[in-house]
Amino acid sequence: MITLKKKKLPDAEIPTSSMADISFLLLLFFLVSTVIDVDTGIGLTLPEYTPAEQQELVPISKDRLAAVLINENGDVLLNNEIIAIPQISKTLKPRIESKVDQPANKKLVVSVKTDRKTDYNLYIQALDQIKDAYFQVRSEYALNRLGKRFVDIDERSEEMKEIREKIPITISIAEPEAIKK
């Protein structure tokens, strides 16, 4: 008896085993060339430039002003008291807190002034302390009045707006004497 065997067809397949290798190679390239460093830093808005002759002096009451002066040795003068840089945050915090419920034109203005020879690092440390004081007040406000953690509040929400309104960060960078002339 003859058995009829079907002729086996050769497999018509594209070899895809090397596909993974190729894509891994590409993946590796992008992995290596990717820079996922997020820019972090201390944000600030500079005042608009006005020529010296057009500048007007706006009187600010002593009560509102916190003048931070950093000299070239790293000594800090905050409202005529000599303190060290790590103390700035502690000294400023009660003053910011006392102004929370005051209208916008009564809020605290922190004025930072340096010498031309002051170390940049010291300046950043001082600025960091000031920002830190503000952030502490903000997060306490969020926790006590809104019942939320500051980090949980959405950037665009009404609550954030309220916080920004109540505790605005006003840091004024005074020009060193040499530029003023």
Add this chain to the structure above:
Amino acid sequence: MKFEKKRASTKQNIPTASLPDIVFMLLLFFMVTTTLREVDVLVSFRLPEAKAIEKIENKRLVSYIWVGQDGRIQVNDSLTQLNEIQKIMYAKRVALPNVIVSLRIDKSSQMGVVTDIQQELRKASCLRINYSTLLKI
């Protein structure tokens, strides 16, 4: 009587057909998130450290100014003089109205150069700045 080894009837190879798909997905993710570094930094600098820092959300808005240990200033791709900053930054500001200038300044610099740059930026009305710092742990 025949003796036969007991064997599982299932295939024993791992299906690798979907492997390329997975890898391509990863690849796509990295391709989308990658921002290839456009400029060579010509000055050497070490950033200061701070605690109360913020992230810059939008990287496309950022433009950098570097100041090295030796006080040289770099904007874009080349070293520049202080008095050229205004012109360059003004052009940037016109092209991108809400540009954020990230100042990457060496921590041993003096404030003199920083204020000079700030004055130039004010003249060019690039008012949003950011002192680039690392996170202090």
